[in-house]
Amino acid sequence: MDFWVFDSSMHGTIFTLLKRYVQTQYDHSTWIRLVEAAGISGLDFDHKHVYPDEHMYALVGHAAEMTGIPAAELQEKFGEYLVPDLLYMYQKLMDPGWRTLEMLEHTEKVMHKRVREEHEDNAPPVLDVRRVAPDEVVVEYVSKRRMGALAVGIVRGLATYFDEADRIEVTPTTREDGEHVHIRVRRLA
Ligand code: HEM
Missing domain, CATH: 1.10.260 (434 Repressor (Amino-terminal Domain))
Known part of the structure; x- marks a missing residue:
């Protein structure tokens, strides 16, 4: 095993x-x-x-x-698909001013926190999200499930949801199948 x-x-x-x-x-x-x-x-x-x-x-x-x-490709596609439903379920927790980068910054302390509170068995991944430049965040995904490709897909889905798909660049900077996956997300001017 x-x-x-x-x-x-x-x-x-x-x-x-x-x-x-x-x-x-x-x-x-x-x-x-x-x-x-x-x-x-x-x-x-x-x-x-x-x-x-x-x-x-x-x-x-x-x-x-x-x-x-x-x-990995399937997980990415599925991640993109998930976003509208996930956001719909937790829309009360969203701030109308958020766009892709802001949503990412708040996922851990708002969305995933609530998910953990709802059921003791829920264990969404830990997302460490840092704003490294005015238009750039780095997402560090940590999970024993190794579903970083799903995370990449969710980020792409968020960009589509917020109508920013053509300006948001999503780049995994590590392998997607590890327990720690880094994803760079840049908003182009
Ligand atoms: C924005 C609103 C979000 C909501 C409402 C949400 C909600 C959830 C829920 C309910 C689960 C299932 C948890 C479990 O079964 O234990 C989950 C898992 C997951 N979430 Fe989120 N999530 C959000 C954003 C994100 C973002 C931005 C990412 C990545 C950057 C992400 C990555 C993941 C991944 C990869 C999983 C699968 C489980 C794992 O890999 O450990 N989520 N999320």
Whole structure:
């Protein structure tokens, strides 16, 4: 067993959105084949429960196999897709003046903090976000789940959400599959 595998679970919202993503990008039968391949057919996901991380790894791994798209790329696409729903769920915590960089600066102490308070099993990644220049932040993602590619996708999704996709440059400066991933995010003039 890999040293980083541990008994942990993930918010059902992430699973239900993954299901919807597969159903809309592909179709329902693809989702059925995917849960079968992942060995979890019969299990339905809902947003009120948490599910083992291993199910997420298995779903992403088999999705990569079935589509021929690398797992990191799939995670990025899924991360982009997640954003509008995540923001909708937590919109009360948002300040209308925030744009991509400000949202990133507040995710840890506002959004992920609330997620942790909601359920003792929730364990969103720790995001250390520093404004290193007026138009640049560095996001340091720390999680044993090694889903930095999802983080990169979420940042891209935020840029699209705030209508800044053409001005926001997202550059991972480390490998995306580590426990510590650095992502540089610049707003171009
Ligand atoms: C802006 C509003 C955000 C909300 C409401 C939000 C909410 C959540 C929730 C509910 C989870 C599931 C946690 C669990 O099951 O334990 C999660 C996980 C995650 N979040 Fe966020 N998040 C936000 C922003 C971000 C941002 C900006 C990033 C990256 C830069 C990010 C990266 C991740 C990743 C990669 C995970 C997957 C779990 C892991 O890697 O450990 N999130 N988030």
